[in-house]
Amino acid sequence: MSSIKIECVLPMNCCCGESPVWEETSSSLLFVDIPAQKVCRWDSLTKQVQQVTVDAPVSSVALRQSGGYVATVGTKFCALNWEDQSTVVLATTDKDKKNNRFNDGKVDPAGRYFAGTMAEETAPAVVERRQGSLYSLFPDHHVQQLFDQVDISNGLDWSLDHRIFYYIDSLSYSVDAFDYDLQTGQISNRRSVYKMEQEEQIPDGMCIDAEGKLWVACYNGGRVIRLDPETGKRLQTVKLPVDKTTSCCFGGKGYSEMYVTSARDGLDPESLSRQPEAGGIFKITGLGVKGICSNPYAG
Numbered sequence: 167m168s169s170i171k172i173e174c175v176l177p178m179n180c181c182c183g184e185s186p187v188w189e190e191t192s193s194s195l196l197f198v199d200i201p202a203q204k205v206c207r208w209d210s211l212t213k214q215v216q217q218v219t220v221d222a223p224v225s226s227v228a229l230r231q232s233g234g235y236v237a238t239v240g241t242k243f244c245a246l247n248w249e250d251q252s253t254v255v256l257a258t259t260d261k262d263k264k265n266n267r268f269n270d271g272k273v274d275p276a277g278r279y280f281a282g283t284m285a286e287e288t289a290p291a292v293v294e295r296r297q298g299s300l301y302s303l304f305p306d307h308h309v310q311q312l313f314d315q316v317d318i319s320n321g322l323d324w325s326l327d328h329r330i331f332y333y334i335d336s337l338s339y340s341v342d343a344f345d346y347d348l349q350t351g352q353i354s355n356r357r358s359v360y361k362m363e364q365e366e367q368i369p370d371g372m373c374i375d376a377e378g379k380l381w382v383a384c385y386n387g388g389r390v391i392r393l394d395p396e397t398g399k400r401l402q403t404v405k406l407p408v409d410k411t412t413s414c415c416f417g418g419k420g421y422s423e424m425y426v427t428s429a430r431d432g433l434d435p436e437s438l439s440r441q442p443e444a445g446g447i448f449k450i451t452g453l454g455v456k457g458i459c460s461n462p463y464a465g
């Protein structure tokens with residue numbers, strides 16, 4: 167057994183850090199700070215952070231095949247040009263829901279950008295229920311609504327054989343699975359593969375590892391958990407020194423490290439003094455399992 171090490175590699179003080187994505191070509195970690203309206207890129211070699219500020223809450227970022235990035239900003243799918251810091255709107259969702267914004271998003275193995283929406287929170291995890299939907303942006307920029315009635319659309323990923331789509335609606339306290347048709351991007355047959363235990367709190371961001379097991383960041387639970395979606399069993403718990411762990415991804419050399427984002431918003435002064443690294447970016451090494459590379463948006 168290798169020994170697990172956790173370090174705060176970037177004391178960012180994010181209001182709500184989210185959507186960590188490893189960019190192999192630049193050995194960098196991309197992530198967002200949702201309410202701060204920032205997309206950040208941390209170079210793991212130079213330890214420098216660059217950031218681009220956008221004009222609305224930015225909830226996810228992903229690589230783009232043709233260069234630059236894509237991001238979900240407010241209720242819009244946007245292209246982001248890092249060099250000149252400009253954004254171009256590719257599609258707009260939830261036009262009838264003025265209080266909605268996007269939340270987590272990720273690109274499928276065929277290059278479609280999936281992201282879900284939610285009503286803006288009045289406090290962390292407090293929202294008007296069932297206002298959100300899950301959408302996918304196809305490479306030709308058309309948008310499909312996959313389902314509605316979502317409370318807080320959150321973590322998502324695909325199985326290694328691309329036949330299952332995993333999804334978290336946070337307030338269901340469940341990790342769900344659907345059958346996935348990679349050719350068409352359609353989902354069917356929703357079922358739960360894991361129910362959160364009380365001390366694990368709220369399921370948030372999620373990623374799959376190279377063995378097909380799921381890693382879920384537990385908001386208010388201060389941990390990431392590793393789940394076997396076939397047996398419904400938790401295989402491992404890794405605790406972090408902050409409560410509001412929001413999402414995770416693999417990165418680093420050979421995708422052997424895990425990066426975890428966190429939030430400060432919603433912590434009272436007393437909790438903040440006990441966890442001064444809240445809002446930082448954490449690196450976990452020694453897990454003994456690797457991740458896989460993230461997919462770029464094909465449009």
Ligand SMILES: O=C(O)[C@H](O)[C@@H](O)[C@H](O)[C@H](O)CO
Pocket residue numbers: 182183184200269270287290291292318319320336368369370371385412
């Ligand atoms: O990071 C997110 O996904 C949300 O935007 C956050 O606000 C919290 O995680 C949420 O409140 C817990 O579900």
Ligand SMILES: [Zn+2]
Pocket residue numbers: 184269270320321370371412413
């Ligand atoms: Zn989230």
